Amino acid sequence: MDLLEVLHLDELSHGLANLSMFPYFDMAHYIVSIMALREQPGVLQLSRVSPLACWFSSMLFCFGGAVLSAIMLAEPLVAPLSNSTSVLLASITWYLMFYCPVDLVYCCAALLPLRLVLTGMKEVTRTWKVLGGVIQAHNKYNDSLLVMIAIGWAKGAGGGLISNFEQLVRGVWKPETNELLKMSYPTKITLIGAVLFALQQTHYLPLKKHHLMLIYTVFTVVNKARIMLTGSSVSPFAAIESTIYKTLFSGHSSYAALTDEVEKTCMDKGAVNGTPSTKKSNEKGAGKHTPVSPVKGQSGSLKAKDESENAQTKHSKKKN
Amino acid sequence: MDLLEVLHLDELSHGLANLSMFPYFDMAHYIVSIMALREQPGVLQLSRVSPLACWFSSMLFCFGGAVLSAIMLAEPLVAPLSNSTSVLLASITWYLMFYCPVDLVYCCAALLPLRLVLTGMKEVTRTWKVLGGVIQAHNKYNDSLLVMIAIGWAKGAGGGLISNFEQLVRGVWKPETNELLKMSYPTKITLIGAVLFALQQTHYLPLKKHHLMLIYTVFTVVNKARIMLTGSSVSPFAAIESTIYKTLFSGHSSYAALTDEVEKTCMDKGAVNGTPSTKKSNEKGAGKHTPVSPVKGQSGSLKAKDESENAQTKHSKKKN
């Protein structure tokens, strides 16, 4: 790499590392978060029926990461509330987004150029939150990589991870789905960031902190802009995910595990299960979930994953 | 105000402030709380099927405020359990209320004169809990008004606020409603108390603590007695609530936000939403929730609020 280029990038990365999130980047985060809440089904009506529940939901959208990491670290849940300036700023944003005459604020913020800029600024705050979480965990748990990833992930994507309970505040309950079962793009990108920053903090990844901040921030901002401009929902990680899946998680034989053949397989090998009830529950488990069409061989596993996801979604929709 | 009268009230308020809740007022609180639990659908049957779940629910009714504020302040959940005398008293009350021969205790406590007195004493404990929570928060978070209100509210109305999870213990799950969506009278009066005591502690409200305790206690006791004697469910705050609602939360245009007109409104103004999926979710959101009949102008907003509440209730009943 050209030294000059490196020097420039170095200055830029230092500048980014020393940037303060308050108040403009935080404001952008509040605006984009509350817009996302507002665009969910039923929320506008909620804002007329119960402003308090609407406000509480908005605060969970804005400070969800801080709340979840507080729960995980056994810190007071009210600690995020004690930062009065941030809460006031978020509350004003909430009020203007829902109750502004002629809906002026929402319509302006929804203009594509402005929305693009605000979303970019929100992605910058993501880097700060993830890094903040990783460092906080690093101080308390030294070299526990898993804890650092968990706290970084929670801080950066907490709002999405607690979505089931945020929906409960609004009187909505959808237990058939959650961010672990079907990870959305923001949660995925935050997990990757948490892993990278955790590896960097424990010196497994030979990068300086501010360089990684710059690379990660640029990647997230550019990718988010691409998604917004092209409307494409194709994940940039699709290829890597499918490779990891095919390598590690395809399992033993082609969906034998998903049918009652697994019992026969084990029995053919001369294994006898411990209790009769085990066999019953295996068959019950197998018989109850065969909307997935059997696929032969590992090459079809990604297709099968999509099929099973579709089946899962249909199954969820039916349940709904 | 006549000085003599002030002096008398001052003595009375000091007397009230120095009153100990243990054991008579606490007993009254346990009796009234467990009676309220017993009168919920299905609880008597639960007491025969699973005494343990019934006991656990009763403890949540009695100590719900302490549990919720412990969660919020990251204090051990078992701390309320460690007060053995209180737990023993509450457990004895639970046992007599559910399993007394000939149902003697419940029938006596349900006698109107006795029930009136017990409920009045319970209202007195409410003041103590709210004030205790506000002061506890004040010590930890100095001047954070929001935290003081939150902890005071949690301590005073915790049982109601965690009702969804208390019902889960009994095998009941009603996600479509909670105390934020539709606040009951006790939760409302506790919130008001928390706000008043928080303002008093931070010197925004120029009242002495024991004076405010007397005023608040008298107001809650008298109002609760009125509700019990007249059977009236009209809230004393209805006028104030409707004024606040009409002033602050009517929003931009008459329910244009609740129909798909909001998209046309923004588009007419030349705004283009960022992503195509946003538009879809707006329409979906709009189309899915039109049981609220459109109302023109702000004068009809209170009526619309009632209509939307009725629609919400019908919608909830349908979901049930």
Place this chain on the structure above:
Amino acid sequence: MDLLEVLHLDELSHGLANLSMFPYFDMAHYIVSIMALREQPGVLQLSRVSPLACWFSSMLFCFGGAVLSAIMLAEPLVAPLSNSTSVLLASITWYLMFYCPVDLVYCCAALLPLRLVLTGMKEVTRTWKVLGGVIQAHNKYNDSLLVMIAIGWAKGAGGGLISNFEQLVRGVWKPETNELLKMSYPTKITLIGAVLFALQQTHYLPLKKHHLMLIYTVFTVVNKARIMLTGSSVSPFAAIESTIYKTLFSGHSSYAALTDEVEKTCMDKGAVNGTPSTKKSNEKGAGKHTPVSPVKGQSGSLKAKDESENAQTKHSKKKN
């Protein structure tokens, strides 16, 4: 008791008390726990659709006790995660149990002789967990018997106690049942252990700690082996439970409480309920839950308990 026999048992109990759970007993606990998870309906399919949710569920099965007691004592939820060796061991077990080629690990572990040994070793770890929880609570809360029982119970049976939320991770939600409403055998045996160890620690039970450990461990291992070998689901406590139930929890009159007769009963005695709505909710409560056939007299109460349990189960199945 023969002194020699006592001496031998004493050596044995000391040996047991000084045994280290890591790594073999812990491994056995992970293997048996993850097998139990795997045999639940839908989990194999989950492992193909979302390995992350499957892993998270497995960790809750393995470390559920530590997580629940951390919540109750306001300790960081991530503390169990920080024990990297244990988490690594559990994760490897999870991977081999779900994704081993030809499903080798599961089939081997399911062989009855091996499963018997592993389950016995898991029962040994139960003693350690319960005792650990009781002692931890004893250090913090001195002589609060209830807290010691609660923490010991949570540590030993946490995985079962948080089952509703573990199922939520998998997208399953069954609010009509939980371990308090219908206690499974492991949860019951853990509760008994927690009570015994709490009484021993507070010197109400005149036994030495290592003697009680030996007795309790032998009892749990032998009983679990009996259940696995005979396939019998008859609880060894059935007789004691029914005696306690008939003595303490049969209530006032034969199911008068479960019908609307209770209102008439109270009214005949001249009691008038406080508010009209109370009467309505009593009738509603009574009327809504009469699948239990009325039984006369206390001798039939156990039969009625079974009937109501059956009714409850049918009612749950209908709900499902």
